[in-house]
Every structure is written in structure tokens, then in C-alpha cells.
Amino acid sequence: MPQRQASLTRRWAVRAAALTTALVACLATWVTPAFAHGAVGDPANRNYSCQQRWGNDFQNPAMAQQDPMCWQAWQDNPLAMWNYMSLYRNGLAGQFSARIPDGQICSGGRAEGGLYKSMDTVGAWKTTDIGNSFTVKVNDQASHGADYLLVYVTRQGFDPTTQAIKWSDLQLITKTGRYSPGSSYTANVSTSGHTGRAVVLTIWQASHMDQAFFFCSDVNFVR
Known part of the structure; x- marks a missing residue:
């Protein structure tokens, strides 16, 4: 009897795992088109980068060692990666530093009821090499x-692997003008004297309504 019970338990565990995988896949397929908006493709923001690297293999336990920051994000809520294009807040009226608390900037104040809170987790997120x-x-x-893009860079000496990002840690580098509706918008950015690891925060103020998107991109300044 104990052996039979153990066998039944294993079979139900396998079925439950398969059902969970199918459910997540269905949710991802259903939610993504309904809330499709956008993301920073270069340098890739945190959840978009995780989705690009692991979207086809997001249950692979090797991620825990190879990409631990993405692992914690997938474990916290896979929909935050599938819906990388929907990290936005409505009705902020441009009052970003007043309405988004320190330590919650990369999640836009934990937009969508806390869905994106793992984006604020402090640690060694994988970086993209860029120049000044x-x-x-x-x-x-x-x-x-x-309406505009705002591009901030964390100040020289700030360590995003050990420190939560505060507004006082960010330097506004670029504010653009308006962009007509299209598939992508680019901003040329110049900094001075930045070296090593940093975070680039891009805020996209959309034109169709008062809707602001928040994108944290982990970078490594190389000369």
C-alpha cells in the first residue's frame, strides 16, 4: 500500500506540474495581446531582457545559477515577464518623483497591483555594455x-547590486520632444565620465492618454 500510495502521489505531482505549465502558457498567450504597449529594446529593460533570454525555457532550474535576478523575477510572477510591455502608470501628470516612491522606481510604484515588484529587487542583474x-x-x-522620453542614469559610484534606487541617485541626461505614433522611438544619449555598472531609467510619456511607462535597463559603461 505505501508503494502504491507513493506512485499515485508522484503521478499526481507530474500532472499538476504539467497543468501549471499549460496554465501559465495560456495566460501568457491571452494577456499579452490584450495589453500590448511597448518596452525598451536597447539597452533592454529588466523584464524584457529576462523574457528574451528565458521565455522559451522559463522553468529551467539552471536559471537560478546562471541568471539569479531573472530567476527571482520568474519565481515571483511569470506574468511580469510575459507582460514586459505593460509596466505603466496612468494619471501621474508628470509628477514622477512625487508619485513613485524611492526603491520602487523600476516597477513604476509596483504598477498593476504589485505585479512588477520583482523589478525593484536589488542585485547583480545582467548588463548590456554601452559607451558614454x-x-x-x-x-x-x-x-x-x-509626448517625450526622459532618460536618467544612476550617478557615478552608485552600486545597483547593493543599493535600492532613489530619485536622488538618478541624473536626468535627456528629455526629448514629441514623437508621432510609430513602431519605435529612439533617443541619442551622451554622458560624461561614466564607467562600470549603472542603471538607465527611461520614462516614456505616451501621447494617447496620460500614461507613463517605466523601464530600468542594467548597463556597463565601457570606454
């Missing part, structure tokens, strides 16, 4: 247009 002159590219899947 680089281009930010925002992909707009819904052709919303942009």
Missing part, C-alpha cells in the same frame, strides 16, 4: 506616440 554615447530605443507595439 549610446542610443535608447523604445518599441511601441500599439503606436501610442510619445
Whole structure:
């Protein structure tokens, strides 16, 4: 009897795992088109980067060692990666530093009821190598247009692997003008004297309504 019970338990565990995988896949398929908006494709923001690397293999336990920051994000809520294009807040009226608390900037104040809170987790997120002159590219899947893009970079000496990001840690580098609705918008950015690891924060103020998107991209400044 104990052996039979153990066998039944194992079979039900396998069925439950398969059902969970199918459910997540169905949710991802259903939710993504309904809320498609955009993301920073270069340098890739946190959840978009995780989805690109692991979207086809997001249950692989090797992620825990190879990419631990993405692992914690997938474990916290897979929909935050599948819905990488929907990290936005409505009705902020441009009052970003007043309405988004320190330590919650990468999640837009934990937008969508806390769905994106893992984006604020402090640690060694994988980085993209860039120079002191680089281009930010925002992909707009819904052709919303942009009133402007704001591009910030964490100050030299700030360590995002050990410190939560505060507004006082960010330097506004670029504010663009308007963009007509299209599939993507680019901003050429120039910094001075930045070296090593940093975070680039891009805020996209969409034109179709008062809707602001928040994108944290982990970078490594190389000369």
C-alpha cells in the first residue's frame, strides 16, 4: 500500500506540474495581446531582457545559477515577464518623483497591483555594455506616440547590486520632444565620465492618454 500510495502521489505531482505549465502558457498567450504597449529594446529593460533570454525555457532550474535576478523575477510572477510591455502608470501628470516612491522606481510604484515588484529587487542583474554615447530605443507595439522620453542614469559610484534606487541617485541626461505614433522611438544619449555598472531609467510619456511607462535597463559603461 505505501508503494502504491507513493506512485499515485508522484503521478499526481507530474500532472499538476504539467497543468501549471499549460496554465501559465495560456495566460501568457491571452494577456499579452490584450495589453500590448511597448518596452525598451536597447539597452533592454529588466523584464524584457529576462523574457528574451528565458521565455522559451522559463522553468529551467539552471536559471537560478546562471541568471539569479531573472530567476527571482520568474519565481515571483511569470506574468511580469510575459507582460514586459505593460509596466505603466496612468494619471501621474508628470509628477514622477512625487508619485513613485524611492526603491520602487523600476516597477513604476509596483504598477498593476504589485505585479512588477520583482523589478525593484536589488542585485547583480545582467548588463548590456554601452559607451558614454549610446542610443535608447523604445518599441511601441500599439503606436501610442510619445509626448517625450526622459532618460536618467544612476550617478557615478552608485552600486545597483547593493543599493535600492532613489530619485536622488538618478541624473536626468535627456528629455526629448514629441514623437508621432510609430513602431519605435529612439533617443541619442551622451554622458560624461561614466564607467562600470549603472542603471538607465527611461520614462516614456505616451501621447494617447496620460500614461507613463517605466523601464530600468542594467548597463556597463565601457570606454
